[in-house]
Amino acid sequence: MRIIDLNKTREIGSQCIYLEVGNFKILLDCGMSPREEGFKALPNFALINGEAIDIIIISHCHLDHVGSLPFFMKNQQQARVLTSPASHIIMPRILENSVTIMTMQREERGVKEYPLYSMSDIKELDKHILQMPHAKTRTLQKDGSEINVTFFSAGHVIGASSVLIEHKHRTLFFSGDVLFRNQKTLKGALWPKKTVDVVISETTRGNHSQRDDFSYQSEIDRLVNRIKYTLEGGGSVLIPAFALGRMQEILKILHNAQTQKKLPKNIPIFCSGLGLGLVDDFEVANKKLRCIDFRSAILRDLKVKSFRNAKFDKLRKPTQQSIFVLSSGMLVENTPSYITAANLVGSPQNAILFVGYCDPMTPGGELLAQEKHSSFDFKALRVSSKIEAYIERFDLSGHADREDLLECIFSLNPRTVVLTHGEKESRDWFFDNIIDKRPKIVIVDPEPGEWCDV
Ligand SMILES: [Zn+2]
Ligand SMILES: [Zn+2]
Structure with a gap:
């Protein structure tokens, strides 16, 4: 061979x-x-x-x-x-x-x-x-x-x-x-x-290298706690996620957290179109194959809205507190997560929480590598912002x-x-x-x- x-x-x-x-x-x-x-x-x-x-x-x-x-x-x-x-x-x-x-x-x-x-x-x-x-x-x-x-x-x-x-x-x-x-x-x-x-x-x-005390569930708990903390402090949360896989996994985690009263139900959740569209495909696949534990009912329970309906004011801040679960997972330029990161990164109340692999050469990888308070160029938008938001990576890798x-x-x-x-x-x-x-x-x-x- x-x-x-x-x-x-x-x-x-x-x-x-x-x-x-x-x-x-x-x-x-x-x-x-x-x-x-x-x-x-x-x-x-x-x-x-x-x-x-x-x-x-x-x-x-x-x-x-x-x-x-x-x-x-x-x-x-x-x-x-x-x-x-x-x-x-x-x-x-x-x-x-x-x-x-x-x-x-x-x-x-x-x-x-x-x-x-x-x-x-x-x-x-x-x-x-x-x-x-x-x-x-x-x-x-x-x-x-x-x-x-x-x-x-x-x-x-x-x-x-x-x-x-x-x-x-x-x-x-x-x-x-x-x-x-x-x-x-x-x-x-x-x-x-x-x-x-x-x-x-x-x-x-x-x-x-993985921490000895790592478990998937403890990492999920850490993520949910950080979302709760950010919302209680009046901020918004961006979770950049691959449309295929990570996005539905995160929505299921949010759904479980709401059901267990670990997260409030009144904060709107926005998702990008491809991730939502894929849920329709999951339904088709599940009818024939029973291959994935995700139902569109989760979107209804979470009252998930399309990112197209998210509103930002003239200062590029969300007009209401929100949770954004958006592709791309690596903040590839001009994607919904990239645009939203540019809108959220300047305020210390907000959080950008990464949950998957980020290529070091993509904007997501570059943002993760940069120091707090330094300035970050969102080149495709011709915007430069000081990094004030809380940024962390959670190990929910696929x-x-x-x-x-x-x-x-x-x-x-x-x-x-x-x-x-x-x-x-x-x-x-x-x-x-x-x-x-x-x-x-x-x-x-x-x-x-x-x-x-x-
Ligand atoms: Zn791959
Ligand atoms: Zn892959």
């Missing part, structure tokens, strides 16, 4: 690995980088220029895994796209939203190549999709070569999958993005109990802790581990710990664009 990491940098970026197994040419994910724009945000497709891809595996519907799929498929009409039934339901809405954002960025920032694909390109995808229910093996054939492909639940977000590929006596396992613990809305990953030859693993949390992930990789007893989807320090932690604990394992930390035999 041979691979090329098509991500342009050794970072999280645009997840996409080219893999040759038998006669099959396969892509593992087809993402778009959140920190770049235009063609730069795409994986390095030039490296496989002219190759006819047989199979594209989409592990889940975050844009860093699926964002460039309609662009790539324009010249790959023979390819089949394998994804879970829930991801199949969600994918069009995520990609359509991406077209809307790219169209906006073309106008506002002059990115001439945007949008990189159209609504009709997204519709075209549908006829290429082969649904892969979890734990059901599908056999595929090409020119006398045969592979078995099995998707497994990866936790993380609705529909997220880890993928096993078997060819003759060789086996390869791709983690996708994975979380083993249960969330309030979703059960944790269920990996196979077997030995595999090669594991290609995400490494997102490799640079994060990714596995590094120790859990390492243990689960070891449980597959691999000969080779390929590191992917993480910053340098994160990969280094996995590298060092695998060498230390299982010195016989071959570790591959692929140089972007280089062939690796695995």
Whole structure:
């Protein structure tokens, strides 16, 4: 088996690995980088220029895994796209939203190549999709070569999958993005109990050590207490959250807190459109698959309002105390969370509470890294504000802790581990710990664009 990491940098970026197994040419994910724009945000497709891809595996519907799929498929009409039934339901809405954002960025920032694909390109995808229910093996054939492909639940977000590929006596396992613990809305990953030859693993949390006294519930309690404290002090709260996954998890946490009288019911809650729209998809997915513990009744109970109806005065302050649960989770420029952060950050009564991963190069990552009272440039709005609001990160990540992930990789007893989807320090932690604990394992930390035999 041979691979090329098509991500342009050794970072999280645009997840996409080219893999040759038998006669099959396969892509593992087809993402778009959140920190770049235009063609730069795409994986390095030039490296496989002219190759006819047989199979594209989409592990889940975050844009860093699926964002460039309609662009790539324009010249790959023979390819089949394998994804879970829930991801199949969600994918069009995520990609359509991406077209809307790219169209906006073309106008506002002059990115001439945007949008990189159209609504009709997204519709075209549908006829290429082969649904892969979890734990059901599908056999595929090409020119006398045969592979078995099995998707497994990866936790993380609705529909997220880890993928096993078997060819003759060789086996390869791709983690996708994975979380083993249960969330309030979703059960944790269920990996196979077997030995595999090669594991290609995400490494997102490799640079994060967990406190010994950490528990998911205690972190939720800390978040709820901080929201309560801020509201009691007359401030508003912004929780930037990925529309897919984090937003619904946070809404369920707020719902539980209100039910248990830990938070007041009279403060309006605003959410951005994509996160609300996805709840409709969850309802459709749940009817068929019963895959997620989130009902639209939660939105009704919380009286959630669309962000479009939120009002700010001339001084850019909210006209009433509010809780904002808005995408993007990383405050990507001109998104609802970015605009609201610019409105809230100047007042010490307010709080901006991060609940997921923030790429250090995005405005969210930059804001987290900056000192209180320093001034922060919201470049896209041409506004500079002093950071006076309370800013904190809560560890409600949708990714596995590094120790859990390492243990689960070891449980597959691999000969080779390929590191992917993480910053340098994160990969280094996995590298060092695998060498230390299982010195016989071959570790591959692929140089972007280089062939690796695995
Ligand atoms: Zn993800
Ligand atoms: Zn990811």
